[in-house]
Each structure stands twice: as C-alpha cells, then as structure tokens.
Amino acid sequence: xxxxxxxxxxxxxKNSYPKGPxxxxxxxxxxxxxxxxxxxxxxxALFFLLIGGLLGMLIRGELITPPSDLFDPTVYNxxxxxxxxxxxxxxxxxxxxxxxxLLVPPMIGAPDMAFPKLNAxxxxxxxxxxIILLLSFFVPGGPASSGWWSYPPISIQNPLxxxxxxxxxxxxxxxxxxxxxxxxxxxxxxxxxxxxxxxMGFFKMPIFIWTVLAAQLLQLLGLPALTGGAIxxxxxxxxxxxxxxxxxxxxPVLFQHFFWFxxxxxxxxxxxxxxxxxxxLFPVYSRxxxxxxxxxxxxxxxITILSxxxxxxxxxxxxxxxxxxxxxxxxxxxxxxxxxxxxxxxIATLWGGNIRLSTPMLFCLGGLFNFIFGGITxxxxxxxxxxxxxxxTYFVVAHFHYIIFNTIAFGIFAAIYHWFPKFTGxxxxxxxxxxxxxxxxxxxxxxxxxxxxxxxxxxPRRVASYDPEFAIWNVLASIGAFILGVASIPFxxxxxxxxxxxxxxxxxxxKAIGLEWLLPSPPPHENFEEDIPTVLNEPYCYGLxxxxxxxxxxxxxxxxxxx
Amino acid sequence: MLTxxxxxxxxxxxxxxxxxxxxxxxxxIFLCSESIIFFAFFVGYSVLKISAPVWYPTGINGIDxxxxxxxxxxxxxxxxxxxFAEKYLHKKNLWGFRIIWFITMMMGSYFVYGQYVEWSxxxxxxxxxxxxxQVLVMV
Ligand code: HEM
Ligand SMILES: [Cu+2]
Numbered sequence: 001x002x003x004x005x006x007x008x009x010x011x012x013x014k015n016s017y018p019k020g021p022x023x024x025x026x027x028x029x030x031x032x033x034x035x036x037x038x039x040x041x042x043x044x045a046l047f048f049l050l051i052g053g054l055l056g057m058l059i060r061g062e063l064i065t066p067p068s069d070l071f072d073p074t075v076y077n078x079x080x081x082x083x084x085x086x087x088x089x090x091x092x093x094x095x096x097x098x099x100x101x102l103l104v105p106p107m108i109g110a111p112d113m114a115f116p117k118l119n120a121x122x123x124x125x126x127x128x129x130x131i132i133l134l135l136s137f138f139v140p141g142g143p144a145s146s147g148w149w150s151y152p153p154i155s156i157q158n159p160l161x162x163x164x165x166x167x168x169x170x171x172x173x174x175x176x177x178x179x180x181x182x183x184x185x186x187x188x189x190x191x192x193x194x195x196x197x198x199x200m201g202f203f204k205m206p207i208f209i210w211t212v213l214a215a216q217l218l219q220l221l222g223l224p225a226l227t228g229g230a231i232x233x234x235x236x237x238x239x240x241x242x243x244x245x246x247x248x249x250x251x252p253v254l255f256q257h258f259f260w261f262x263x264x265x266x267x268x269x270x271x272x273x274x275x276x277x278x279x280x281l282f283p284v285y286s287r288x289x290x291x292x293x294x295x296x297x298x299x300x301x302x303i304t305i306l307s308x309x310x311x312x313x314x315x316x317x318x319x320x321x322x323x324x325x326x327x328x329x330x331x332x333x334x335x336x337x338x339x340x341x342x343x344x345x346x347i348a349t350l351w352g353g354n355i356r357l358s359t360p361m362l363f364c365l366g367g368l369f370n371f372i373f374g375g376i377t378x379x380x381x382x383x384x385x386x387x388x389x390x391x392x393t394y395f396v397v398a399h400f401h402y403i404i405f406n407t408i409a410f411g412i413f414a415a416i417y418h419w420f421p422k423f424t425g426x427x428x429x430x431x432x433x434x435x436x437x438x439x440x441x442x443x444x445x446x447x448x449x450x451x452x453x454x455x456x457x458x459x460p461r462r463v464a465s466y467d468p469e470f471a472i473w474n475v476l477a478s479i480g481a482f483i484l485g486v487a488s489i490p491f492x493x494x495x496x497x498x499x500x501x502x503x504x505x506x507x508x509x510x511k512a513i514g515l516e517w518l519l520p521s522p523p524p525h526e527n528f529e530e531d532i533p534t535v536l537n538e539p540y541c542y543g544l545x546x547x548x549x550x551x552x553x554x555x556x557x558x559x560x561x562x563x
Numbered sequence: 564m565l566t567x568x569x570x571x572x573x574x575x576x577x578x579x580x581x582x583x584x585x586x587x588x589x590x591x592i593f594l595c596s597e598s599i600i601f602f603a604f605f606v607g608y609s610v611l612k613i614s615a616p617v618w619y620p621t622g623i624n625g626i627d628x629x630x631x632x633x634x635x636x637x638x639x640x641x642x643x644x645x646x647f648a649e650k651y652l653h654k655k656n657l658w659g660f661r662i663i664w665f666i667t668m669m670m671g672s673y674f675v676y677g678q679y680v681e682w683s684x685x686x687x688x689x690x691x692x693x694x695x696x697q698v699l700v701m702v
Binding site for chain 1: 600607617
C-alpha cells in the first residue's frame with residue numbers, strides 16, 4: 001500500500017490494448033485514455049446543462065406570472081422533476097467525473113487511471129442512461145413527476161397503470177447512473193491510493209486530490225443506500241410489493257431515509273471537488289502558499305465523516321420525532337466547523353496576496369462569495385424552528401441553488417478556464433471569459449437572491465401558480481434565469497473558437513506549481529511516460545524557495561520542447 | 564531512463580504483481596461499497612418488521628424454518644468447500660480439484676432446488692406473475 005515501492009514504469013504493461021484512433025474520432029470511440037474520457041464527460045455534461053437550463057427557463061417562464069397559464073400543472077410537475085434530475089445526474093456528476101479524470105492522473109504523476117477499460121465503461125453508461133431518461137418524455141403519461149427526490153406515495157401511484165412509465169424509466173436511469181458512479185469511484189480511489197509519483201506522500205498531495213478522495217469515498221459509502229432504496233421503489237411500482245406502500249403495511253418515510261442517506265452526502269460529493277478547485281486556484285492567482293495546507297486537507301475528511309450523519313435535516317417537517325430532530329440539528333451545525341476551516345484558509349490565502357483577476361479567479365471569487373452566503377442560509381435551515389417555517393418553500397430552493405449553481409457550477413467554470421490551456425493546448429479569449437463571468441454572476445444573483453424573500457414570505461415550492469403578492473420576486477428571478485441563458489453564448493463561443501483556432505498554449509501559462517504544469521500542453525498520451533518526477537515538497541510553495549520536484553529544470557525543458 | 568531490455572525484464576515479474584495489486588485494491592473497495600446495499604436491505608427489513616402490527620398476511624401463522632435453515636447451512640458451507648478446491652488447484656492436484664469442485668456444484672444445485680421447493684410451497688405471493696404476463700403481452 002505504500003507509495004515508495006511503486007514504480008510507475010511498470011504500469012506500461014497494462015496499456016497494451018488498443019487505444020482507438022488518434023484524431024477527433026477518438027472522442028466518439030470506446031477510448032481508454034483518461035484524458036479523452038475526461039473531455040467526453042465534460043462535453044456530454046455541458047450539452048445536458050443546456051437541456052436542463054432550457055427546462056429551467058421554461059419553469060421560470062411559467063412562474064413569471066401568478067396563474068398557471070403556460071403549462072398544465074401536471075406538465076409543470078414533470079418539468080421541474082426532469083430539470084432537477086438532469087442537472088444533478090446528467091450535468092453535475094458527469095462533469096465532475098470529467099474534471100477528475102483529466103486532472104487526477106497528471107496531478108499525481110500517473111500515466112492513466114488504474115482501470116482504463118472500466119473507466120470507459122463508466123463514461124459510456126452516461127449517454128445510455130441519459131437517453132433512457134429523455135425517452136421518458138415520450139411515454140404515455142409523460143416523464144416522472146414526483147420531484148427529483150421521488151418520494152412515495154406519489155412516485156408509486158402510476159395513474160395510467162402501464163408497466164413502462166416515466167417513473168420506471170427514471171428509476172432505471174438513476175440506477176445506471178449509480179453503477180457508473182460506483183465504477184468511477186472504485187477507479188479514482190484505487191488510482192489515488194496506488195499510483196502516486198515517488199515521494200508524493202499523503203501530505204504532499206494537492207488539495208484537489210484530497211477532496212476527490214474524500215468525495216469518492218463518500219460516493220462508495222452512500223450511493224448503495226440509494227440504489228437499495230431505488231430497487232425497493234422499483235418493486236413497489238412494478239411488482240406491487242409494499243416496502244413503502246402504506247396500504248400493504250409499508251413505510252413511505254423509510255424511503256426518505258434511504259434517499260437522503262445518500263443524497264445529502266451527494267451534495268458534498270459535488271461540492272468537495274469544488275473546494276479542491278478553490279484551494280488550487282487561489283494560491284496560483286494570489287501568488288501565495290495555501291494557508292493551513294494540512295488543516296484544509298484533513299478538513300475534507302471531517303466533512304466526509306460528518307456528512308454521513310446529517311441526512312435527517314431534510315426531513316425535519318415529515319413527522320420526524322423530536323429527539324431525532326435535535327440530534328441531526330446538532331450534527332448539521334457541526335459540519336460548519338470543517339467547512340469554516342476551509343473558508344478561513346481561503347480568505348487567509350487571498351489576504352495580502354498579489355491578486356490577478358483573470359476569468360478563472362473571478363469565477364472562484366464569485367463562487368466563494370456565494371458559498372459563504374449559501375452556507376449561512378444552510379445553517380438557518382438546519383435550525384429546526386426556522387426549518388419548520390420555511391421548509392418546502394422557495395427559501396430552500398434559493399439555498400440550494402446558491403450552493404449548487406452559484407458555488408459548484410462557478411467552481412466548475414473556473415476549473416474549465418484554468419485547465420483549458422493544459423488539456424486543449426490552446427489559450428481561451430480572456431475578454432469573452434470576463435463577459436461570461438459578468439453575465440453569469442448577474443444572472444445567478446438576480447435569479448436566486450430574490451427567491452429568499454419569496455420563501456420567507458411563504459411561497460411554496462413545486463407549484464405552478466402562486467399568490468400575486470409574490471409576483472415581484474418571481475419576475476426578478478425569471479429575468480435572472482433568462483440572463484443566465486444568454487450567458488451560455490459567450491461561453492460556447494469562447495470554448496469552440498479558441499479550441500479550433502486559438503493561440504497555442506505554453507506548458508505553464510499561469511506560472512502555477514503542480515505536476516500537471518510540468519507537462520507539455522496538451523500532455524502526451526502517458527503523461528510523464530518513463531520519467532516520473534520525484535516530489536520533494538508540499539504543493540503551493542509560491543514565493544518560497546522550495547523546489548517542488550527533483551530536477552525541476554529537466555521537466556520544464558522537456559515540456560518546452562513540444563512548442 | 565531504462566533500456567529496452569531492462570524494461571522488458573522489469574515488466575515481467577514485479578509488473579505482474581503490481582497489476583494484481585491494483586485489482587485486489589479495487590476489488591476490496593468495491594466489496595466494501597457493495598456490502599452497504601445489503602445493509603440497506605437489512606435496515607429496511609428490520610424497520611418494517613419492528614413497526615408492523617401484524618407481520619404475516621391474514622391466514623398465515625408462520626413459515627417453515629427447517630428447510631431454509633438447511634439451505635443456508637449448505638450455501639454458506641459451500642464457500643468453504645470451494646476454498647479447498649482452490650487450494651488443490653494451486654497445488655496442481657487436478658483430480659482433487661475436480662472432485663471438490665463437483666461437490667461444490669452439487670451443493671449449489673441443491674440450494675437452487677431447495678429455493679424452488681420453498682417458494683412453491685408458500686400459500687401467499689405477489690401478483691408478480693400476473694404482471695410479468697402483462698409485460699409479455701405488451702411486447
Ligand atoms: C454549509 C452547510 C450547509 C448546511 C448547514 C445546509 C443545510 C441544509 C438544510 C437544513 C436543508 C433542508 C432544508 C429543507 O428541506 O427544509 C438543506 C437543503 C439542501 N441543501 Fe444544504 N446545507 C449546507 C450546505 C449545502 C451544500 C454544500 C449543498 C450542495 C452541495 C447543499 C445542497 C442542498 C440541497 C440540494 C438541498 C435541498 C434538497 C431538496 O429539498 O430538494 N447544501 N440544506
Ligand atoms: Cu443536506
């Protein structure tokens with residue numbers, strides 16, 4: 001298990017199977033190269049961001065006026081269910097798997113992932129379950145419409161009595177997504193544990209690697225509970241069992257436990273890598289070492305452990321006994337401690353730094369600001385008396401969009417810009433990037449900030465019509481949503497045109513410290529090939545006179561020879 | 564830098580061990596994760612059983628314990644038997660392996676037969692068969 005007897009040269013044996021073509025066609029093949037798979041994941045996920053965003057804008061279109069005039073309320077139920085499901089399972093999880101695939105092997109000096117074929121399998125499951133999910137729009141009765149959490153009894157009603165219905169396809173898609181995630185998690189954890197470069201002990205790993213490890217362990221521990229719940233739900237729906245059916249002696253709240261036992265950790269599976277991205281980028285763009293590296297690293301595992309024991313905060317108002325509420329209120333508040341350690345470390349890193357406001361840094365700063373805001377509303381929601389009042393209102397919607405879009409998606413955009421030159425070999429257009437940031441920040445704030453007020457005034461979520469007193473907040477939110485839609489234009493333009501005809505990127509355009517920046521842009525097929533560097537010091541020694549790897553000059557010259 | 568020759572010789576022995584090492588690590592991680600799915604089923608079973616005012620369907624007072632018990636013993640012990648089969652295989656004792664392997668297979672078959680008997684003797688069931696028929700009609 002130790003890293004020191006690991007000789008990465010030996011991994012070459014495993015790469016004897018065919019790689020697939022070497023031109024653009026490789027992105028459409030069963031390619032086993034983690035860098036190709038990473039880009040496959042990211043592009044697929046961004047496509048579903050557009051679809052999910054379109055559904056979101058349809059929802060906001062309906063909500064711009066109080067009565068339900070655009071859609072039938074049943075159609076509306078399907079819209080928000082599919083919006084949430086697509087955004088989580090077809091956009092966020094795949095795009096984070098993509099970034100992880102791109103970044104983990106180069107960052108730890110490995111040539112590829114531990115199980116390349118399984119890696120490709122995990123990716124190709126994504127289009128399969130995506131198509132299954134999208135097909136549910138066309139079955140009689142329409143798509144699943146019981147919300148992304150699919151609570152029984154609504155989810156097992158099956159009004160048309162058809163075997164193949166939207167809810168059933170939803171369960172199948174979610175289970176396949178779970179299989180894909182588990183394959184990915186086994187792969188990432190094995191790679192990180194066994195394939196680090198010589199000298200890279202745990203406390204010399206970049207924080208991104210720490211957070212990926214913490215997030216993927218969470219995936220391994222939590223996801224099977226949801227799969228188990230989904231199997232029982234499938235049986236209830238299709239075979240008439242009564243795990244969750246009250247008439248047959250079942251217990252619908254049991255499903256809520258299975259669901260949230262995974263789905264609360266799931267939000268941390270998504271946010272942890274973004275914490276990693278923040279920790280990578282702040283030092284680069286403020287030219288300072290990361291403040292409290294060891295604490296930030298270990299805090300990731302604090303979050304992993306605590307987030308396994310807070311799930312009932314999503315069930316405060318569904319008949320949960322008082323002792324349970326108090327217990328889980330306490331654990332939920334505790335999670336603010338490791339999270340606070342990280343926020344403190346980032347701010348201390350920025351403090352007095354030589355800050356460069358480039359596009360990735362802007363997204364990071366915006367994301368951090370929004371995370372602090374969303375964290376505060378989170379602690380409010382964790383307080384049982386507050387939650388009893390605002391649970392199931394737009395306050396919750398505002399809270400989690402502040403986290404999920406305004407923090408996680410911001411961090412993802414930051415990462416895409418930051419590592420774009422490394423993996424495409426092209427520089428992006430800084431001006432377009434800034435326009436993208438400005439539109440995204442304005443749109444996102446306008447979209448979700450006003451909804452806090454609507455929620456505090458008592459506007460319930462998941463209803464197509466509402467009381468006219470909430471109109472002003474909804475008009476603002478809808479305008480914000482449409483601005484967000486427009487924001488995708490400079491982004492797509494930037495990505496496509498700079499990849500096609502952008503300026504060639506040098507190996508290390510941001511003067512960053514990290515193994516991936518010692519490679520040419522784009523890195524060769526097996527990253528460092530035979531010359532795996534030996535890591536000497538912890539990362540982020542900006543401004544300190546500590547070499548990162550042995551013989552650094554050799555790697556810099558080797559990477560430059562490519563241009 | 565390695566020469567071609569060294570590379571090859573390196574690839575041979577330790578390379579193979581390393582490869583197995585990855586597989587073993589991955590497999591252990593996967594097993595730990597998969598055990599949670601069963602944990603979920605057991606939790607579900609206990610919660611439902613504890614909170615149920617009446618556990619059996621009306622008219623049923625209990626189910627046979629003896630047959631499932633025998634079945635369980637056979638199933639669990641077959642994993643020890645197959646362990647010995649593997650030992651013989653490693654010792655290259657082919658006939659020993661074949662015989663014990665055959666015994667394992669017999670135990671497995673008996674288990675499947677026992678399951679069949681158990682389920683067919685139940686006097687209550689789901690409407691599964693009706694539903695499956697419905698699917699077949701649709702397809
Ligand atoms: C900083 C600590 C956080 C605390 C204390 C917190 C607390 C809470 C609480 C108590 C709820 C339940 C509200 C209700 O349903 O009435 C909630 C909902 C939610 N939170 Fe957080 N949260 C935090 C951070 C996060 C993070 C980091 C994420 C995502 C990565 C997140 C995503 C969500 C989601 C998706 C929901 C709503 C799920 C739904 O009802 O559909 N939260 N949060
Ligand atoms: Cu939660």
